[in-house]
Amino acid sequence: MSDQTLPSLYAPKSSLRKVVPEWVTTFAVFVFLALLPWMPILGWTDIFDSGNNFGRGNLAFVFAFAVAAVGFNLLVGYSGTLGLAVAGLFAMGAYGTAVLSAPSEAREALAGYDWPFFVALPVVCIAAAIIGFIVGFPAARLKGFFLAIATLALGELIVTIIRLDEKVWDGLKTNGGTGKQVPQFRVPGLDRILSVYMLSLGALFITMIAYVVLTNRRLGRTLKAVRDIDIATGPLGISSTYYKLLAFGISAFAAALAGAMWAQNSSFANPSAFRTRMLVFLLVVLIVGGLSHKWGPLIGALFFVFLRQKLQDTQKLLFLILGITLMLAVLILPNGFAALPKRIRDSRWAKDLQRRLESLMDFSL
Amino acid sequence: MSVVDTSAPGTTTDADASLAVDDLHVAFGGNHVLRGVDLQFTPGFNGLIGPNGAGKTTVFNVISGYVRSSKGAIRLHGEDVLHMSRTQRVKEGIGRTFQAPRLILDATVMENTLLGRHHLFRWGHLAELLLWPPQRREETEARQVCMSMLDRFELADVAHEEAGALSLGSQKLVEVARALVADPTVVLLDEPAAGLGADDVTVLLRGLRELQAERDLCVIIIEHDLQLVTSLCPKISVLHFGEIISEGSPEHVTSDPAVIEAYLGHGFEAEEGGEIHEVEGPLSEHHHIDHVEEEGTLEEVWTEDDGPEKGESS
Numbered sequence: 001m002s003d004q005t006l007p008s009l010y011a012p013k014s015s016l017r018k019v020v021p022e023w024v025t026t027f028a029v030f031v032f033l034a035l036l037p038w039m040p041i042l043g044w045t046d047i048f049d050s051g052n053n054f055g056r057g058n059l060a061f062v063f064a065f066a067v068a069a070v071g072f073n074l075l076v077g078y079s080g081t082l083g084l085a086v087a088g089l090f091a092m093g094a095y096g097t098a099v100l101s102a103p104s105e106a107r108e109a110l111a112g113y114d115w116p117f118f119v120a121l122p123v124v125c126i127a128a129a130i131i132g133f134i135v136g137f138p139a140a141r142l143k144g145f146f147l148a149i150a151t152l153a154l155g156e157l158i159v160t161i162i163r164l165d166e167k168v169w170d171g172l173k174t175n176g177g178t179g180k181q182v183p184q185f186r187v188p189g190l191d192r193i194l195s196v197y198m199l200s201l202g203a204l205f206i207t208m209i210a211y212v213v214l215t216n217r218r219l220g221r222t223l224k225a226v227r228d229i230d231i232a233t234g235p236l237g238i239s240s241t242y243y244k245l246l247a248f249g250i251s252a253f254a255a256a257l258a259g260a261m262w263a264q265n266s267s268f269a270n271p272s273a274f275r276t277r278m279l280v281f282l283l284v285v286l287i288v289g290g291l292s293h294k295w296g297p298l299i300g301a302l303f304f305v306f307l308r309q310k311l312q313d314t315q316k317l318l319f320l321i322l323g324i325t326l327m328l329a330v331l332i333l334p335n336g337f338a339a340l341p342k343r344i345r346d347s348r349w350a351k352d353l354q355r356r357l358e359s360l361m362d363f364s365l
Numbered sequence: 366m367s368v369v370d371t372s373a374p375g376t377t378t379d380a381d382a383s384l385a386v387d388d389l390h391v392a393f394g395g396n397h398v399l400r401g402v403d404l405q406f407t408p409g410f411n412g413l414i415g416p417n418g419a420g421k422t423t424v425f426n427v428i429s430g431y432v433r434s435s436k437g438a439i440r441l442h443g444e445d446v447l448h449m450s451r452t453q454r455v456k457e458g459i460g461r462t463f464q465a466p467r468l469i470l471d472a473t474v475m476e477n478t479l480l481g482r483h484h485l486f487r488w489g490h491l492a493e494l495l496l497w498p499p500q501r502r503e504e505t506e507a508r509q510v511c512m513s514m515l516d517r518f519e520l521a522d523v524a525h526e527e528a529g530a531l532s533l534g535s536q537k538l539v540e541v542a543r544a545l546v547a548d549p550t551v552v553l554l555d556e557p558a559a560g561l562g563a564d565d566v567t568v569l570l571r572g573l574r575e576l577q578a579e580r581d582l583c584v585i586i587i588e589h590d591l592q593l594v595t596s597l598c599p600k601i602s603v604l605h606f607g608e609i610i611s612e613g614s615p616e617h618v619t620s621d622p623a624v625i626e627a628y629l630g631h632g633f634e635a636e637e638g639g640e641i642h643e644v645e646g647p648l649s650e651h652h653h654i655d656h657v658e659e660e661g662t663l664e665e666v667w668t669e670d671d672g673p674e675k676g677e678s679s
Contacts, residue, residue, distance in 0.1 A: 006512050006513070006516055006521050007512070007521055007522065007524055007525065009475075009505060009508035009509060009512055010508070011473060011475070011525040012525060210494060213493070213494055213496065214490065214493065214494055217493050217504070218479075218483070218486065218490070218493060218504065219490045219493060221469070221472055221476045221477075221479060221480060222480070222483060224469045224471070224472055224476075225469055225480050227469075228468075228469045228470065228471075229467040229468065229469060231467065232463060232467035234429065234430060234431070234451030234452060234455070235429050235451065235454075235455055235459075235460065235461045235544070236455065236480050236481060236483055236484075236543070236547070237452045237455035237456060237483050237484030237547065238452065238480070238483050238484075239450075239452050246490070
């Protein structure tokens, strides 16, 4: 047949990607981040100075936020479903792991069920995914604004349940509105902050690999179909409800994982931390970083944690600046910081430069 | 092969039809859009024509599960389809395209085409996540099928370009290719040639004819270009105000007085269809007004966002 003349089945790679495949760069970034605590080259930033505990802690927060944003990215950027339960599920991850892994013989603020941390973590994440999946059922019938409101209510509901104290249900052990101390998980041979750093980085690594693998394959294009051509998915044999639920479930899993990492880092969880404010933070991370871009969540989280630490003393100013940044990001960089290189590449200025360079080369030859 | 009796209309029975529509009624509120439609589609090309607002797309929408019928039956190879879900109908072999192309504009042509094979994948997303080799093989096989289908419609060269960068004509061809890679036995094409250039129409027709002959497909086409329909389809059904007013060979249909009246009642249609305007027929003014009203309601009820997209990328 004429098969010989047909182009390759997979999209041809750019000349750069032929030399350095995508997985090499991704792994390189993570290896760099894993070695960062021992090479304090970010010392000049002060906030991300990986040589001391302050910088390491901040970076661990960056990773935790990025984990939640990666899941959120799949939900919003790919399936186009604006589910806002992410803050509540984040709280569920934080409290779930804290309560389950805490010692049973302890005072109120630190009482739990004696589960090993690495049993509690997957159990909580899977439970969050199941909740996301189930709640998605009625929510998937809604669209846009109404969906956002319904899922926002779910997030608030989880936080409200956490606020309940022992008088309502004895087994909850969330210690009500006063907050809960989080038992720390230690990686053998590392101190507390380094354990948290490595744990968060590992969580980000796993989420990121899953995100890259899934979005580059069938799930990615199917979710895009649900987002862009929802009405036409029926005659393609795609159940759009099922895929919305799947996206809900995956993002809930990531949110709970991020919550657990966040709790490990801050070592104390308070229900008021997970109000709508947390949702706004995550939205900033996602939108400033870049929707449906691999590195968007990490860049956005870096930006957000940097800003939050810089403006720590003036909380009111933080929100003002976050709001302005969000507006500017939408106006100037609708695809976020992560899309900046591509934007520069595609700009008239860069094209012009390229042309000049090429003509220069022609001349010299 | 197709056994369509082109000389006498209505000789095929439900039993040997690929898809049979039986006494179909559809009403949107008080608006009776389909009033007892009987249709038999056999392997080969079947034309479904009629003035705007006649209910042609509604017939497709009922067959593919977008609109509920109030009465009637639809049988695919003798099996009732009305109780099936939309996705199940696809698995049973009903494929369709839309009037305005519905593609993911920021995905490549190949990815868009691959969506058509979605229901044929055996491995789930967990296997995908774990980079399970049989799943990879399955993906490669699907891509091979899609590539040869795109090649038929002369789209192989743009397979890895974004669908949004294509002309409207090419986008419509991608959609036809996507419907055909799903291995359907019955394909519903809603105005596949509208907005296509002459070259694209040639490519479309050649591809469709080849595939029909190879797979003994039952192709049902809604089309406003009468010349195209009459040259392609040995059997044509004419829908007017939710009723079949004429059925049979192109010669029979185009000379039927009822059809001429229906079409001439609708000004511009007569100019488009090469054959009809030569024949004189009575003009009925009141029909024209009715059409406009009915069309408005239909569009609203059927989909939320059909109209404005149409001319977008042309």
